[in-house]
Structure formats: structure tokens, C-alpha cells
Amino acid sequence: MDRLRDKIVPVTTLLVILVVAWYAFAVLLNSPFQRDLDRRAGETPGTVEFIGKTLTQTKPTLPSPDQVATNFFENTFLRKITSNRSLIYHSWVTLSSTLLGFAFGTVLGIVIAVGIVHVTTLDRSLMPWIIASQTIPILAVAPMIIVVLAAVGITGLIPKALISTYLSFFPVAVGMVKGLRSPELMHLDLMHTYNASRSQTFWKLRMPASVPFLFTSMKVAVAASLVGAIVGELPTGAVAGIGAKLLAAAYYSQSIDMWSALVAGSVVAALLVVAVGIVGRFVERSMGGRPA
Structure with a gap:
């Protein structure tokens, strides 16, 4: 209590x-x-x-908090889900590209982290470029991605997902690198004493040790992925999604709608972070971890 x-x-x-x-x-x-x-x-x-x-x-x-709360309630619970004014509809459109980009980013981040930990050359050459990539503003990258992919006939969900991937892979890669390197030297020496191969050391020691780091970084990544999806909707002229809702509200000076859409995005981000946290606790407990 x-x-x-x-x-x-x-x-x-x-x-x-x-x-x-x-x-x-x-x-x-x-x-x-x-x-x-x-x-x-x-x-x-x-x-x-x-x-x-x-x-x-x-x-x-x-707008005042009560104006935003009233607008959010009306456009969430009093509108049909298929309505163009429904925040649930717009949130679902953004969520689809968010989840796809988050999946791509998580896989990419894990692959990069495994390569960096096991290949010294990648650690020295790739890691600085990965860090440097995050210094480029996403608002500058997003239009270029949209234009280049549109030139080869790729539009719709994929460009927005790739922008989400760009933002979400970095925290996963950094977190996994730290997690894979977290086992103590004594434990690594013990695996060497048992004549364990690199593959066995990875799956039986490094990977289990990295799980808490992975899910902690995934919480950051899924929120970043949502931001990427929203930003990706701005230069595409999208008619649906939280980004499109923000753009339309700004164009018509509907500040209450704009803030309501921001609240919707915050709620979606919070739910995604909570969902990742629940999955993380379940995975840790299934691997024998103690509940916090």
C-alpha cells in the first residue's frame, strides 16, 4: 500500500x-x-x-484542458470507427506503419548488435556511422525517403514504415550491444572452460543476459517508431493518420483538433510502451527471471 x-x-x-x-x-x-x-x-x-x-x-x-478532453472524448467514443473524424481510425492508420517499422527496426537493431559484438571491424567502423545517422533531423530525412521510394513506385505503408525503422533501430542496436556484452568475464571464462563454441556462448549466455536490455531499449524504440510514422505522414499528403490529422488541423487553424490528435498520439505511445513492458516481463519470467 x-x-x-x-x-x-x-x-x-x-x-x-x-x-x-x-x-x-x-x-x-x-x-x-x-x-x-x-x-x-x-x-x-x-x-x-x-x-x-x-x-x-x-x-x-x-485550448484549455477541458476543451481538449471534450474533443478527444467526442472524436474517440462518439464517432463511428470508420468516420474520417474518428481518432481511433486515424490512430489505427498510424499504428499499422508504426508496428511494421518497429518490427523492421527491432530485427535490424538486433542483427547490427550481433555483428558489432562478434566482429571487431564492424565495432570500429559501423558504430560511429550508426551514431552519426541519428544526428540528422528526421524532418530532413523523411521527404527524401518518400521522394526516392515514390520514384521507384513504392508508396503507401512502406515509406512510413521505413522512416519508423530509421528511428527505432538505433536504441535497439545500442541496447543489445550493451546487453550482449553484459556477461562478466568470469562467466565467459567458465563457458570457455566447458569448451563451449561461440554459438553456444551466444545462445546460452549472451542472449539471455541481453533480454532485459533488449526490452528496455524496445520501449524507447516503439515510441520513436510512432514519432517516425507520424512524421512520415506529413510529406506524403496522407488523408488518414495522426500526422494527417495534425496537418489538416493546422491548415484550418483548428487548434483544439490539433491538441486532441496529440493526446491520441500520446495515448497510443503509452499503450505501446506498456505492451512492450508486459511482453518483456513475461519473457523474463519464462526464462526464470524473478518478478520485480
Whole structure:
């Protein structure tokens, strides 16, 4: 009970502070436009009425939390899933490319990590390039990937998945390299004493030791993969997906829809991270690991 309270109280306190700050900034940023509206209408509202108006604008600069929550609820639970306004529909479109890119990125990251650990040349030559690749902004890479693949007739899901792969393979590769190198020298010497081959050492020692590192890095990778999928939807002119929803909302100055789509993306990211964590705990327990 004490452990649960120690977790809930800090999170709840931080959430309350963020909501209060959000309301304060909403009033602050929406005030200039509201003052202009009141001046044109010849009105002089009181402080409470003025604050209420700033928090109920149709197209606010910064929507209030209750406006975003209402919009999110309506477009999630009160719309048909097939509706173009449904956040579930847009989230599913983005999720499909996210999962495909995450799968590609995980496999690629594991393969690269195995190569780096077992081949010294790859460790010295490939690792610096992998690190350097992540210094290039994804917003600069995404249009190039889209254009090049479109030139050879590849459009739709694959380009977005490849952008997700670009972002997701790096944390998996780094985490797996650390995990595969985590066994102590004493354990490696013991395997050598038993005359174990490199393959046996890998599967019986290095791989089990790397599992916690793998799933920790996969949590980062799946969130990065979602970001890649959303960014990949921006230059493609996509009509569906969280990225397309954000782009349309920005074009028509629908700030409430924009923030609602951001919340939807955050919810999807949180669910994906939780799902990876659950799978990770299941795998560790099946391998004899102790529950935390």
C-alpha cells in the first residue's frame, strides 16, 4: 500500500501542477485575441467573465484542458470507427506503419548488435556511422525517403514504415550491444572452460543476459517508431493518420483538433510502451527471471 501511495502521490501532484499551468497559459495566450473581440463588440467584461471567455474560444491559440478532453472524448467514443473524424481510425492508420517499422527496426537493431559484438571491424567502423545517422533531423530525412521510394513506385505503408525503422533501430542496436556484452568475464571464462563454441556462448549466455536490455531499449524504440510514422505522414499528403490529422488541423487553424490528435498520439505511445513492458516481463519470467 505504501509503495502504491509513493507512486500515485508524486504523479498526481505533478499532473495537477501541469493542468493548473496549462489553464494559466491558456488564459495568458488567448487574452490578446479576446480583448480585441471585446473591444470590437464594445464590451467590458469583468475578470471572471473575461477568463471564462478566453477558455471557451472556438479557435483558441492554446485550448484549455477541458476543451481538449471534450474533443478527444467526442472524436474517440462518439464517432463511428470508420468516420474520417474518428481518432481511433486515424490512430489505427498510424499504428499499422508504426508496428511494421518497429518490427523492421527491432530485427535490424538486433542483427547490427550481433555483428558489432562478434566482429571487431564492424565495432570500429559501423558504430560511429550508426551514431552519426541519428544526428540528422528526421524532418530532413523523411521527404527524401518518400521522394526516392515514390520514384521507384513504392508508396503507401512502406515509406512510413521505413522512416519508423530509421528511428527505432538505433536504441535497439545500442541496447543489445550493451546487453550482449553484459556477461562478466568470469562467466565467459567458465563457458570457455566447458569448451563451449561461440554459438553456444551466444545462445546460452549472451542472449539471455541481453533480454532485459533488449526490452528496455524496445520501449524507447516503439515510441520513436510512432514519432517516425507520424512524421512520415506529413510529406506524403496522407488523408488518414495522426500526422494527417495534425496537418489538416493546422491548415484550418483548428487548434483544439490539433491538441486532441496529440493526446491520441500520446495515448497510443503509452499503450505501446506498456505492451512492450508486459511482453518483456513475461519473457523474463519464462526464462526464470524473478518478478520485480
